[in-house]
Amino acid sequence: MTNTMLPRRVLITGASGFVGQHLVAALAQDHPDCDAIVSSFDVRDAAAVHSAVKAAAPDACVHLAGITTLGQAREDPDLAWQVNLHGTLNLARAVLAEAPACRFLYVSTSEVYGASFRGGVPVTELTPLAPMNTYAASKAAADLAIGAMVNEGLRAIRVRPFNHTGPGQTEAFVVPAFARQMTRIEAGLQPARMKVGALEPARDFLDVRDICTAYIACLTQPNSALPPGTILNLASGIPRRIGDILQAMVRLAGIEVAVESDVGLLRPSDIPLACGDSSRAHQLLGWAPRIAWEQTLTDVLAYWRGRVA
Numbered sequence: 001m002t003n004t005m006l007p008r009r010v011l012i013t014g015a016s017g018f019v020g021q022h023l024v025a026a027l028a029q030d031h032p033d034c035d036a037i038v039s040s041f042d043v044r045d046a047a048a049v050h051s052a053v054k055a056a057a058p059d060a061c062v063h064l065a066g067i068t069t070l071g072q073a074r075e076d077p078d079l080a081w082q083v084n085l086h087g088t089l090n091l092a093r094a095v096l097a098e099a100p101a102c103r104f105l106y107v108s109t110s111e112v113y114g115a116s117f118r119g120g121v122p123v124t125e126l127t128p129l130a131p132m133n134t135y136a137a138s139k140a141a142a143d144l145a146i147g148a149m150v151n152e153g154l155r156a157i158r159v160r161p162f163n164h165t166g167p168g169q170t171e172a173f174v175v176p177a178f179a180r181q182m183t184r185i186e187a188g189l190q191p192a193r194m195k196v197g198a199l200e201p202a203r204d205f206l207d208v209r210d211i212c213t214a215y216i217a218c219l220t221q222p223n224s225a226l227p228p229g230t231i232l233n234l235a236s237g238i239p240r241r242i243g244d245i246l247q248a249m250v251r252l253a254g255i256e257v258a259v260e261s262d263v264g265l266l267r268p269s270d271i272p273l274a275c276g277d278s279s280r281a282h283q284l285l286g287w288a289p290r291i292a293w294e295q296t297l298t299d300v301l302a303y304w305r306g307r308v309a
Contacts, residue, residue: 235276
């Protein structure tokens with residue numbers, strides 16, 4: 001990656017979340033001179049957001065806060081829209097008013113491509129957005145709104161990360177859900193039967209630590225190399241069948257289990273394969289995933305062994 005200087009003051013929303021904790025740790029380890037500002041505020045409160053941004057006076061802002069699961073958005077769609085769209089607009093407007101030179105990194109999601117995955121090929125940043133659920137729609141709306149605000153002077157970069165996992169992620173997501181059950185089986189806390197959802201879909205997975213490396217790279221590039229308005233997919237380009245992930249984790253755990261389908265874990269989706277093309281991120285950031293997939297799974301299992309113990 002290009003060796004450039006990191007902004008001195010980086011405001012991170014959602015810093016206490018799964019990705020936020022990894023990002024703060026990565027900044028502290030690799031860029032100790034950077035001041036990661038992690039003050040907590042409700043993005044739905046426009047006045048509070050403006051006050052926080054004014055006090056922080058950031059050189060860069062990484063917007064991670066949001067409703068992050070399909071289930072949570074489905075259960076409370078109004079909250080999803082208030083946080084994911086209107087909260088994002090509150091933050092962007094505050095940055096534009098209080099810290100106009102600040103680089104604004106908006107973390108979108110690969111879910112915004114939705115029905116476009118039916119093409120069966122890796123999507124690019126030019127692939128049409130076609131969200132298929134409330135979570136994806138609220139993120140896509142914010143994604144488009146932030147893009148429009150670039151024309152008003154917002155120094156925004158949009159990233160669309162694909163599925164990412166790692167130690168610290170909750171069991172609301174498939175890889176840690178598998179790991180939690182396996183480690184409970186190891187500890188004798190549940191029978192050697194695993195309840196699973198659909199195993200046939202294939203998804204593009206990365207390690208959260210590789211994702212954080214990409215976010216930091218987005219903050220270090222000069223405007224000449226990464227101009228406002230840039231959109232970047234962050235993907236491995238490797239579709240992994242959910243059933244194959246399960247088998248790999250069982251092998252790593254060294255246990256024998258029976259697998260049972262649980263209708264409560266099945267999600268309404270007819271997308272058999274979702275995969276991304278991150279050629280642009282490689283070209284502009286020099287970024288590519290570096291952590292081996294087996295290492296990611298090993299680390300997730302180790303994390304859940306610690307939790308279960």
